[in-house]
Amino acid sequence: MPLHALPTRERLTEVRYEIRGALARRARELETQGRTLVKLNIGNPGNFGFRAPEHLQQAIVQHIADTDPYTHQQGLPQAREAIAAHHAARGGFEVSADRIFVGNGVSELIDISLRALLNPGDEVLLPSPDYPLWSAATILNDGRPVYYQCLPENGFQPDPAEIESLISSRTxxxxxxxxxxxxxxxxxxxxxxxxxAIARKHGVLLMADEIYDHILYDDATFQPLAPLAGDLPCISFGGLSKVHRACGWRVGWAVLSGDRSAMQAYTQAMDLLGALRLCANVPGQVAIEAALNGLDTITPLCSPEGRLFETRRALIEACEASAHLDLVAPAGALYGFPAVTGPAAHAFDDHAFALELLETEDVLIVPGSSFNVPYRNHFRVTLLPQPEVLRDVFARIDRVLEKRAALAA
Ligand SMILES: Cc1ncc(COP(=O)(O)O)c(C=O)c1O
Known part of the structure; x- marks a missing residue:
C-alpha cells in the first residue's frame, strides 16, 4: 500500500526565507558541479574570515567545564547583569536583570516574544523591507503582518503618520x-x-530589533528605543551574532522595559515559554560578560581602513560608477540594498535577475522582494567580503545589467 504523504502546517505556505531558499539551493548544486561562487546572501561573518574576538573565545575555553548543566530559563545571572549594565551605559536607562531573557540567538527570542503576545488574527506592524523572520514568526504564531513602508525615496526611513494610519483594534x-x-x-x-507617542496613544507593545546597534559608519548614530519608551512596554533585542561576529554560538537577548505591572502577565508568558525550551546554549552564554565588558572590537572595523568601512566604501563607489544602480548608502549594519534603475530595470524581475547573475556570473545575492517589499527592482548584498571582492562582484553585476539595458533599447 502506498504511504500517505505527511501533512504540514498550512500557514507555512505563507512563509518564506529566501536568504536560504531556492537560489541558495541552486548555488549548492552549482558548487557540487565544481563551480566557485561568491555568496553574498547571508550576513555570516565567520564565512568571510572574521573570527569572534579572542577574549570571547577564551571565556568559553576557561569556563567550558562549568557549562554542562541547564541554566535558569532566562539565562546565567552574571550574563544578564552584564546585559543590564550594557543597556544602562548605552542609553542612560536602567533595566533590570530579572527582566532579561537570554536566548539561542535573537531568532529564538523573536519567536518566543511573539508567541507570548499574539492571539489568532492579531496584527503586528512590521517594516517593509523587513528581516523576513519577523514576518514568518508573526504568521506562525497566528498573527497577521501589516507593513509600514520604509521607501528608498525617503532614505528607507519609516513615516510615523503612515504607521499610525495602519493601527487597528487588532494591532x-x-x-x-x-x-x-x-x-x-x-x-x-x-x-x-x-x-x-503612537504606541502610547494606542497601547501597543514596542519591539526593537537592535542586533546591529554598534555597527555604524561615518557620522551615523544609534538611538536605542527603550530610553525613549520609558514606562511604555518595550522589548529590545541584541546579541553576539553581528557586533561580536559569533553567529554560530547562538546568543541573543531580549530586554523587557516599561511599567512592571502592565507587563506582569506578559513577562510570565515569556518565562513559561522560556522554561519549556529549558535554556539557551550555555557555552555561548559565558561569552556575554566578556563581550560586553571587554575591548570594543567592532568600531575599528567600521572606521576608515577597517574592513567593513572599506567594503562599504567599495559598494558606494561601485553604485556611483554604475549607470544602472542607485544606492541609499547604508548608515549601519552589514548590507547594501541597491536599486536597479533606467533601461536595465525595464520589465525587471529581481528573482530572474538573481538567477541570471548566479548562473552566468557565479554570484549569489538576495532579491529585494524576499524582504517583503512591493517593488521588484532591489537586491541585497552583504558587506562582509573583502573590498576587492565586492568591486569584482559589482563589475559582474554591471555586465548583466549592461546586457539587459541593451536588450531594452
Ligand atoms: C535584523 C536581524 N534580526 C535578527 C537576526 C537573527 O540573529 P541571531 O543570529 O541572533 O539569531 C538577524 C540575522 O541576520 C537580523 O539581521
Whole structure:
C-alpha cells in the first residue's frame, strides 16, 4: 500500500526565507558541479574570515567545564547583569536583570516574544523591507503582518503618520529594526519619539530589533528605543551574532522595559515559554560578560581602513560608477540594498535577475522582494567580503545589467 504523504502546517505556505531558499539551493548544486561562487546572501561573518574576538573565545575555553548543566530559563545571572549594565551605559536607562531573557540567538527570542503576545488574527506592524523572520514568526504564531513602508525615496526611513494610519483594534505591536537589515538605515531620535507617542496613544507593545546597534559608519548614530519608551512596554533585542561576529554560538537577548505591572502577565508568558525550551546554549552564554565588558572590537572595523568601512566604501563607489544602480548608502549594519534603475530595470524581475547573475556570473545575492517589499527592482548584498571582492562582484553585476539595458533599447 502506498504511504500517505505527511501533512504540514498550512500557514507555512505563507512563509518564506529566501536568504536560504531556492537560489541558495541552486548555488549548492552549482558548487557540487565544481563551480566557485561568491555568496553574498547571508550576513555570516565567520564565512568571510572574521573570527569572534579572542577574549570571547577564551571565556568559553576557561569556563567550558562549568557549562554542562541547564541554566535558569532566562539565562546565567552574571550574563544578564552584564546585559543590564550594557543597556544602562548605552542609553542612560536602567533595566533590570530579572527582566532579561537570554536566548539561542535573537531568532529564538523573536519567536518566543511573539508567541507570548499574539492571539489568532492579531496584527503586528512590521517594516517593509523587513528581516523576513519577523514576518514568518508573526504568521506562525497566528498573527497577521501589516507593513509600514520604509521607501528608498525617503532614505528607507519609516513615516510615523503612515504607521499610525495602519493601527487597528487588532494591532498588538510595532516592530522596528534599527539599524536596519536590509537597508542599513538608522533612525533619528525624532522619528523614534513619534513612534513611541503612537504606541502610547494606542497601547501597543514596542519591539526593537537592535542586533546591529554598534555597527555604524561615518557620522551615523544609534538611538536605542527603550530610553525613549520609558514606562511604555518595550522589548529590545541584541546579541553576539553581528557586533561580536559569533553567529554560530547562538546568543541573543531580549530586554523587557516599561511599567512592571502592565507587563506582569506578559513577562510570565515569556518565562513559561522560556522554561519549556529549558535554556539557551550555555557555552555561548559565558561569552556575554566578556563581550560586553571587554575591548570594543567592532568600531575599528567600521572606521576608515577597517574592513567593513572599506567594503562599504567599495559598494558606494561601485553604485556611483554604475549607470544602472542607485544606492541609499547604508548608515549601519552589514548590507547594501541597491536599486536597479533606467533601461536595465525595464520589465525587471529581481528573482530572474538573481538567477541570471548566479548562473552566468557565479554570484549569489538576495532579491529585494524576499524582504517583503512591493517593488521588484532591489537586491541585497552583504558587506562582509573583502573590498576587492565586492568591486569584482559589482563589475559582474554591471555586465548583466549592461546586457539587459541593451536588450531594452
Ligand atoms: C535584523 C536581524 N534580526 C535578527 C537576526 C537573527 O540573529 P541571531 O543570529 O541572533 O539569531 C538577524 C540575522 O541576520 C537580523 O539581521
Amino acid at each position: 498588538r505591536a510595532i516592530v522596528l529594526i534599527n539599524p536596519n537589515n536590509p537597508t542599513g538605515a538608522s533612525y533619528p531620535r525624532e522619528t523614534l519619539e513619534a513612534i513611541v
